Amino acid sequence: MSLPIVALVGRPNVGKSTIFNRIIKSRVAIVEDEPGVTRDRIYSKAEWMGHEFILIDTGGITLDSGEIDEQIKAQAEIAIDEADVIVMLGDVTNHLTSMDETIAKMLYRTKKPVILAVNKADNPEQRNDIYDFYSLGFGDPIPVSGSHGTGVGDLLDTIVAQFGDKANQHEDDAIRFSVIGRPNVGKSSLVNAILGEQRVIVADMEGTTRDAIDTSFNHNGQKYTIVDTAGIRRRGKVYEKTEKYSVLRAVSAIENSDITLLVLDASTGIREQDKHVAGYAHDAGRGVIIVVNKWDLPEKDSSSMKDFEDTIRREFQYLDYAPIIFVSAKTGKRVPDILNLVDKVYHNQNRRIQSSVLNDLLLEATRITPTPLVNGKRLRIYYMTQVATNPPTFIVFVNDPELLHFSYKRFLINQLRQNFDFTGTPIKILARKRK
Ligand code: GDP
Ligand code: GDP
Numbered sequence: 001m002s003l004p005i006v007a008l009v010g011r012p013n014v015g016k017s018t019i020f021n022r023i024i025k026s027r028v029a030i031v032e033d034e035p036g037v038t039r040d041r042i043y044s045k046a047e048w049m050g051h052e053f054i055l056i057d058t059g060g061i062t063l064d065s066g067e068i069d070e071q072i073k074a075q076a077e078i079a080i081d082e083a084d085v086i087v088m089l090g091d092v093t094n095h096l097t098s099m100d101e102t103i104a105k106m107l108y109r110t111k112k113p114v115i116l117a118v119n120k121a122d123n124p125e126q127r128n129d130i131y132d133f134y135s136l137g138f139g140d141p142i143p144v145s146g147s148h149g150t151g152v153g154d155l156l157d158t159i160v161a162q163f164g165d166k167a168n169q170h171e172d173d174a175i176r177f178s179v180i181g182r183p184n185v186g187k188s189s190l191v192n193a194i195l196g197e198q199r200v201i202v203a204d205m206e207g208t209t210r211d212a213i214d215t216s217f218n219h220n221g222q223k224y225t226i227v228d229t230a231g232i233r234r235r236g237k238v239y240e241k242t243e244k245y246s247v248l249r250a251v252s253a254i255e256n257s258d259i260t261l262l263v264l265d266a267s268t269g270i271r272e273q274d275k276h277v278a279g280y281a282h283d284a285g286r287g288v289i290i291v292v293n294k295w296d297l298p299e300k301d302s303s304s305m306k307d308f309e310d311t312i313r314r315e316f317q318y319l320d321y322a323p324i325i326f327v328s329a330k331t332g333k334r335v336p337d338i339l340n341l342v343d344k345v346y347h348n349q350n351r352r353i354q355s356s357v358l359n360d361l362l363l364e365a366t367r368i369t370p371t372p373l374v375n376g377k378r379l380r381i382y383y384m385t386q387v388a389t390n391p392p393t394f395i396v397f398v399n400d401p402e403l404l405h406f407s408y409k410r411f412l413i414n415q416l417r418q419n420f421d422f423t424g425t426p427i428k429i430l431a432r433k434r435k
Contacts, residue, residue: 003045003255004053004163007079009107010089011072011099012059015119018146019089020044020057023156042244043251048156051163054252056083061244072099074239076106081237082248083112085162087155088138090118096132104136113162116141117155122148174216174223175346178253180281181263182273183246186293189329190263191215191229194338219339228253243273251280258390259287259345259424261338262319266308266326267297270315278316285391287345287424288322291338296328323423345424349390353420358384358394365415372408379403382434392416393428401431 008016024044042060046053058075066074079086088107090100107114118130121143133141142158144151179187198217216225228249239245254260260281264274281288290312298304309324316322325341327334362384371379380399387395396412398404413427 003252004051004084005056005082005252006046006053006085006087006159007056007058007083008087008089009058009076009079009103010091011097011103012068014089014091014094015146016057016059016089017042019117019119019144019152019155020055022146022149022152023048023055043248045255048160051160053160053163054255056248061239061242061248063238063242066238069102070238072103073106074237076103077237078239078245078248080107080110080112082252085159086110086112086114087159088114088116088136090116090130090133090136090141091120092118092126092129092143093120096135100133100136104138108137114138115155115158115162117144117151118142119144119146121145121151127151172223174225175259175342176214176225176227176257177259177261177342178227178250178257179261179263180250180253180277181265182271182277185263185265185268185274186329187263190261190291190293190327190335190338191226193329193332193335194226196332196335222343224339224342227257247276247280250277251284254281254284254286257286258349259289259342260284261289261291261342262322263291263293264312266292266294270311275315278319282318282426285426285428287349287391288319288426289338289341289345289424290316290319290322290324292324292326293329295326295333296331321417321422321424321426341424344421348422349392349425351392351420351422352389353386353392353416355383355385358386361415361419362396362412365412369411372403372405374403374405377403379408387430388428391426391428392422393430395430395432397434398431399434401433404429404431 008020010016020042024046042057044055046055058078061075061078062071063074086107088103090096116133116136116138118133118141121127121130122145127143130141130143142151142155144155146152179191181187195215195217198219213229214225214227215229216223262278262281264270292308305326308326312324313320323341323345325334325337327338329335362381366381371381377400381396383397385395387393394416396404409429412429416422416427
C-alpha cells in the first residue's frame, strides 16, 4: 500500500484551509477518544470513493521568517517535492492576481499533474466568472465553494482520477518499515547501522514520482524495505527545518510502511516533539517499535533500563503494545536485534485467530468481567470474528453497538493480548448490531 499525497497550494485567503476541512470532514477517526494523540490540522488522511490519500494544506507550513513571497515559494516547492497531485486554488472574488501567476510559473516546472480549482464560486454568476483563470494554462478550472461545498465532489473526482495504479506499487513481499523521530535522535546513524553489512539491492524505487528513496535489502531470506530514507538524509531546502514539514515527512513514511521504528534519544530523554511523532505512529494503525538509541551515553546501573521503560510507558500510554529496545547505533549494540523484532511484529500484525477460538475467549472474558449495564441496558455480545490483519481487526456482534464503550473494548483488547501474541501491533475492534 502506498498513499498518494495531494497538496493544496495558493496564495493566502483563497480558502485552502476551508477546502481542506471540507475534504477531510468525512474522515473516520479511529482513536479519537484516546488521550495523548495529537492531530495536526494541515495533514490528514482523506478518502473519496474508496481512494485513500494524504492531503496537505501547504499554507499551514510557514517559515520562521521570510516575506510572503518567500513563504509561498517554499509552499509551492513542498508541493512539487512531496505531492503526487497538486491542487492550485484561486479565488473568483479577487479574479486572477499576479501572485496566482507567480505560483503557476513555479508549478510549470513540475511534471506532476496540477489541477486548478477556483474557490468562492458560491453562486451561478460566480461559477461563470472563472474564465480568466484559463489563462494559467492548467486546463478547465473547476469552480468550487468551500463555504457551501459545491464543486468539491467534482474536484475530488478529478484528483482521484490522477492516482493511476500507484496503489499497487508495493505488491512485493518485503516488510516495509520506517525510521522516524525528531532531529538528531540518530535516525540516519541507525539506518546506516542496520544496513551495515547488508547489500542494498534497490536504492531508488522506480515509479515514485516524489523524491522519496526506499532502500531494500535481503536478510536471512526475507526482503526488507526501509521507507523514505531520503527524508532521513538532509537535503538543504529552506523549509527543511520547519517542524510541520518534518512531521509531514514522518506521516507519509509511516503511512507507507508496515512497521514504524520510533527512535528516542537516551541522552536527552523524552521531549514534547517525540510525543507528536508517536501520536502519528499510533494513529496510522501500523506496527510500532520504540527504539531507544544512544544507550552508550547515559550513566547506567541495574535499574536504568527499567526506569527508562517506565517513563516511556507513562508518556506514551496509548503505545502500550509497542516493544521497547535499547540500542546504540554508534557501538552497534543490539542493532541486529532490531530486524528480529521487526520480523516478530510483522508476524503478529498478520496473525489470524479462528472464530471458534475467539468465541471460547469471549465466553471466558465475559464470565470474568460481565458486560456493562449502560443506562439500564446490558451490552450483549453474541459473536466475535476476525475480519482483517495488519492491523488485526475484529468485529463483535452485539445487541446495540452504542453500548460497547471504550473501557469494555479496552478490556477485550487486553484479553486478546493476554491470549495471543500481538506485540507491536494495534488491535481494532468494531461493533456491529446482530441482525
Ligand atoms: P487560506 O488562507 O487559503 O487557507 O484561506 P481560508 O480557508 O482561511 O479562507 C480565507 C477566507 O475566505 C475565510 O474568511 C473563509 O471563510 C473565506 N472562504 C473560504 N472559502 C470560501 C467560499 O467558498 N466562499 C466564500 N464566500 N468565502 C470563503
Ligand atoms: P538524525 O537527525 O535523527 O538522523 O540523527 P543522526 O543520525 O544524524 O545523529 C545525530 C547525532 O547523534 C550525530 O552526531 C551522531 O553521530 C550521534 N549519534 C547517533 N547515534 C548515536 C549513538 O548510538 N550513540 C552516540 N553516542 N551518538 C550517536
